[in-house]
Amino acid sequence: MYTAQDPRSSLAPAARATSTPTAFSAASYCRFYETPPQDTDQNGRVWYGRGANFLVAYTLAEQGGAFSRKGQIDEWAIIVPDRDVRVEIETPASTTVVEPYSIAFVPPGDSTVRVPTGGRIIRIFSTQSADIAAKCENAATYASAPPNIPPFQPWPAPKDGFRVRAYSLDVGGDSGRFGRIFRCTTLMINYLDPRMGPRDTAKLSPHHHDDFEQGSLVLDGDYIHDIRWPWTPDMAIWREDEHAQCGAPSLTVIPPPTVHTSRSIAPGLNQMVDLFSPPRVDFSMKPGWVLNADDYPMPESR
Template sequence: MYDKSDPRSALNAPTATPKPAPTTFAGAEYGHFHADAPQVDDADGRTWLTRGQNFLVAYTEARPGAVFSRIDQPDEYVALLPNRDTAATVSAGSDTVSSDGYALIVVPPGDSAVTLPEGGILVRIFSTVAADLAAAASNAASYADQHPNVPAFEPWPEPAGGYRLRAYSLDVPDEPGRFGRIWRTTNLMVNFLPPQLGPRDIHKLSPHYHDDFEQGSLALEGSFTHHLRWPWTFDMTQWRADEHALCPAPSLCVIPPPAIHTSRGMEPGVNQLVDIFSPPRIDFSLKPGWVLNADDYPMPAPAAAAAE
């Protein structure tokens, strides 16, 4: 349910055969990076790790000269530099890109390194195919078994021209009818939403649900209240109480399907949220112009045919 001013109100209604109603549910997962001890604290900085079924977030307060390497990384990952004053150099094989910050860099499989000469905030977003990081997550025990209502992960097609470093500026102006600033990879979709100034209007919230994928809501500035409500079924033992979780930045809320949810920025200043999905969302991808790097990352064949 969206306010008519919300671009998502124009998303097409599902046309596929309805799926059976779920009868079991997972709870939300939270990473309170602002309050909890980090999973890694070493010479390179402090890193918090929290996962969903298919994705995980590594949020790092990097120290000057920090280097974050991946050896034999099995698939792509995203290095997000959310601040304008965070210089970084990213290398992968013989390829190197440099950034002054406020950028999203897609890092290919294999060996790679992210270097922050002056330190700063680095957010790396992985699929949980990166088994070592998934096992180190603060909530790894919650995913000892596959969560209900989330199908097995399937990556999207390889990028046009093959795997390589790809750097995208976050400095993209808003556009009427487009929802946020969305990039996708073979395994992730990242939506760096426009900053919200002041508390969100309580008359224009967006309660909705997803049938079969989680949403990661990463708070980078301000604070957010994540409102969640689960369906009732014939089995009362599966009922869950509503949640109204206040999460100051930095934090991550992993929202499970099919919980009804909406998030409200709370602070008088800037409230910055980033939404994460794995694999990429078909419905967002089918909207012309919504995915900013669509030419680099093709859709699966059935979805591509539907877009024609």
């Protein structure tokens, strides 16, 4: 249910689910500001949270902090959300400087991220990285596979091979596009347009996804996530509505097929990032929505 002004109102209607759910997952809330970091050393502090297919490492790096991956199994992402933080990504092939206020995708294999000035960075992986998955504060939620989500399948590799690819978040607004969407083989990241002040509660966007989670990563401000589970013939699996307040930094994982919407409530800057794994087909089918679509092909079956 989108307003006519919401670009998502132009999405093709999703196919109806062919079966009624027999089980539901709970929503998962990682309020990093309320918990101690899982990692603390001379490089900085790191909080970890996860969904079924994605992992978030929210990092406050010390000056000169370095974060390495050895034998990384698949492609991953890094967000540099602040305009006074620059990072360097070293791989066996090259060293890439990622400018402030950017997003980058990092190839499988060995890599090191260095943060010369210190500052916050957000690294995002698939759950194929079992060592990171084990650190997540909500790891117990995913001790068994959640219902209503198919097995993870990565998307095709870039036509010209894997390498570090960096993109500025300084992308001009477009009334026909929803947010600032980037994808790789494992992830889709929508760096939503910032909201100044509370959202108009007469213009919310309750919607649902039949078979994939949404990660809502709050970087600035304060949000309330409104989540409603559908009623099914089996009353034993019904759940109460939730209206969860989550400040910054936090990760909320919204399970399918709940109806959900999020509303900013802080008086100043409110910044949220939506995460999906693997990438969404419906967003990818919209011309111009995925800003790096030329670099990452869709599966041939789509």
